[in-house]
Amino acid sequence: GMTAPAGGGRGWPSQPPPVSAPRRPGEPYRGEPYPGGLGGGGRRWRFWGQPGRRGRRIALIAGIVVLIVILVAVSSYFWADGKLNKSVTLPATTAASAGTNWLIVGSDSRQGLSRTQRDTLHVGSSGSSDSDSLMLLHMGGPKPVLISIPRDSYVPIPGHGDNKINAALAYGGPTLLIQTVENATGLRINHYMGIGFDGLVTVVNTVGGVRICLPQAIQDSYSGVNLSKGCHNLNGTQALAFVRDRHSFATSDLQRIQDQRAFLKALLSKATSPGVYLNPFTAYPFASTAAGSIAVDKGTSLYNLIQAGLALRGAQTGTVPIANAALQTNAGEAVEWNRTEALQLFGALQDNKAVPAGLLSGTSVG
Numbered sequence: 001g002m003t004a005p006a007g008g009g010r011g012w013p014s015q016p017p018p019v020s021a022p023r024r025p026g027e028p029y030r031g032e033p034y035p036g037g038l039g040g041g042g043r044r045w046r047f048w049g050q051p052g053r054r055g056r057r058i059a060l061i062a063g064i065v066v067l068i069v070i071l072v073a074v075s076s077y078f079w080a081d082g083k084l085n086k087s088v089t090l091p092a093t094t095a096a097s098a099g100t101n102w103l104i105v106g107s108d109s110r111q112g113l114s115r116t117q118r119d120t121l122h123v124g125s126s127g128s129s130d131s132d133s134l135m136l137l138h139m140g141g142p143k144p145v146l147i148s149i150p151r152d153s154y155v156p157i158p159g160h161g162d163n164k165i166n167a168a169l170a171y172g173g174p175t176l177l178i179q180t181v182e183n184a185t186g187l188r189i190n191h192y193m194g195i196g197f198d199g200l201v202t203v204v205n206t207v208g209g210v211r212i213c214l215p216q217a218i219q220d221s222y223s224g225v226n227l228s229k230g231c232h233n234l235n236g237t238q239a240l241a242f243v244r245d246r247h248s249f250a251t252s253d254l255q256r257i258q259d260q261r262a263f264l265k266a267l268l269s270k271a272t273s274p275g276v277y278l279n280p281f282t283a284y285p286f287a288s289t290a291a292g293s294i295a296v297d298k299g300t301s302l303y304n305l306i307q308a309g310l311a312l313r314g315a316q317t318g319t320v321p322i323a324n325a326a327l328q329t330n331a332g333e334a335v336e337w338n339r340t341e342a343l344q345l346f347g348a349l350q351d352n353k354a355v356p357a358g359l360l361s362g363t364s365v366g
Helices: 037-083 115-120 167-185 197-206 236-244 253-271 280-293 302-313 339-350
Strands: 085-088 100-107 131-139 145-148 154-157 161-164 191-195 210-214 218-220 225-227 230-234 294-297 316-319 322-329 332-337
Touching: 037 280, 037 302, 085 167, 100 167, 131 167, 131 236, 131 253, 131 302, 145 253, 154 167, 154 332, 161 167, 167 191, 191 197, 191 302, 197 236, 197 280, 210 253, 225 236, 230 236, 236 253, 253 302, 253 316, 280 294
Parallel strands: 085 294, 100 191, 145 316
Antiparallel strands: 100 131, 131 145, 154 161, 191 294, 210 230, 218 225, 322 332
16 A cells, blocks of 8 residues: 655645644744734735725825816916006117016006095105106026116107106106117116006005115105114005105115115015915915006016016116216206216126126115
8 A cells, every 4th residue: 555645644745834824822923924824914915905095096186186286376377467467568679688688667656546545655646657766677697687777867868858767757658768778778678567656555565564674763754754773564655655765865866776676675575485475365465466566568477577576586786887966957956877887787787797896886775
């Protein structure tokens, strides 16, 4: 007869024990891959399979959320872009220059203000619309450059002879003002941004005020400003009074335009801070108000404005070099540029080069 194989068992060869052999009660765990036996291992395997399904569900939900966020962002962009007041026509020009140049104009237009508001804001009821603030932003060089052009700069206004530059807005609106600036600087103006008094007040209020630090107390019955030395969070009415104040300073408008530059940078820093743009309760009102309050040229998109806003935050700043701040003219006391230095300054911008040292003195609050 046949000898039973070692391990017995009806002629079958001896088999290794199953990998997941059940552990006897009290027996120590010897490192089987699936403790708890085959049944337990199977159940555990199915259990650990569930997170894969749950993970896919989470990924799907996350994908949907991201898609919704993108759709909201894109629709918000087109919504705000559609609210832009694209009303300004750029003049035909032969001027050519590197980079991108913006003309930023704060006009003293009272349009849209009631009599009570005009009294509250101390802006009177002048019917003409002159530029109260005129700045040129150049982008494309080593650093963005923001230059104030004094509103009393004595320059040729096409078709109107020599006059103070701010008269160009009254004579022929933004188009003539752009043409005048192009002639005086040799730079091509690619974009225009204008804001009136009422717009400034509303924009400042929607971001919850703007922080300005004063080296001295200022008080002016003309603009209505009355602020102590130190730091203040200015509301819209206070902000307007601050940027219009020139009577508190010995250098009058030349200090005021420094304050306007400082204020513009402070406003943009606030508007682009996470506390504003990540909060829908401030971001949406700000976008809506800002878009509706400013006039831009017909070729300006919201993307262009965002680029300009970001450039303004870190711009090198100064005022056009001046030879005489009290030039006697037929139009009254005006500002005469230092032509040699002004040509150096605008020549550098024309070629996207760094501004030569000593031409721009920076900005300090009055």
